[in-house]
Amino acid sequence: MKRFLSMLCLTLLPLAASAQDTAPDVLVKSVTLEVVELIAKDKEIKAGGRAKLIEVIEAKVLPHFNFNAMTALAMGQNWNKSSPEQKKRLTEEFKTLLVRTYASALAAYSEQKFDFRPLRAKPTDTDVTVNVRVLQPGAQAVTIDYSMEKTASGWKVYDVMVGGVSLVANYRTEFANTVRNSGIDGLIKDLQTKNRSLAKQQEKK
């Protein structure tokens, strides 16, 4: 019996160490540091290679985001009025836009220091905010707050606040205005147009 238990422990061990159980603040810290190190090392990215940077983001950062939830929050009441197909396309386009914007923000990164704040949450919480501060001499630190939710596949980010500005909240008015004027399909079209022009701009770099 004892042997059986230890066997069981051994088989369970790798599971326990997987992303599913990683505390949200530990996750944010490890992903941030990993990405920053990758960028610092990569000559292509340092030279302004946007495609490579987007590759890194897609591989390292995206798995920890819940874009479905982000899009639903940004859409507000219009989310429930969208068909499954519209929801899928909205999520896809919004994701592309956020990744491109994020890439631009990261490209401007120049060796600032991070201050990872200790998590203030109970172990039983399933919805937490992880605070990171980016320190820069001569200026007030920039706060980055990740709103995260516990899901079956680990902790996922559903909103990012930079300097107190929530990305999701900021897109809400824009989305609502566009839907009011030209419908949900109009918004999808606007997002596509935006993404295409960004892709063109970034190719030039």
Added chain:
Amino acid sequence: MIRLVLLAFLAALGGCASTGEERDPRDPLEGFNRGVYRFNEGFDDWIAKPVARTYRKALHQEIRSRVGNFFANVQDIFIGVNNFLQGKLEDGVNDWARFAFNSTFGLLGLHDVASDMGLEKHNEDFGQTFGRWGVPPGPYLILPFLGSSTVRDGAGTALDYYFAPLTEVRPIELRNTLFGLYLVNTRADLLDASQLLEEAALDKYTFQRDAFLQRRRSLIYDGNPPREKLE
């Protein structure tokens, strides 16, 4: 020169007929604001941005950062005053200590030695103090040249400028040169951010407005505003 600017300003305002769209309750003056916004964009595209880009190319990052430190140091005096007015004595003392150390050991503020000593830089102004006292922001307002504001924050900005130590500098030529340098250096610092805004926004006016209002709210609560749950 001033007459020319005024003329351009009025021309931009003339183009702001109401679009008849549903109004945002936080922005009842949207028609007027969009006019000022267009004027500011024109000024930025044709004058401010090109000057800031040239400045950024001409001066090494290290020097620009010293220039930024110099002005940031002078501002710490009134950041401290505002912290006192908001009853945050410890923060106010921190700000004045920053000014004392940076002005002396930091060579007139060129070096931010206080940050290395653990005295953190704060962000305060009269608009935030009014907010802390419970004054509501009032309608969103775009100021010529200065950009996003509200009625409350606009009044705050007027006081910020009125008390700015820079305005006391004489001779006038020196004051104007310093002021110009301050504006150019600030705009140069914001080049990346404004590029990002350009990329992220579907409608820049709305995006910038919402970001500004969120940001001010967060600043008034020093980064910890009561959480608004999105559903």
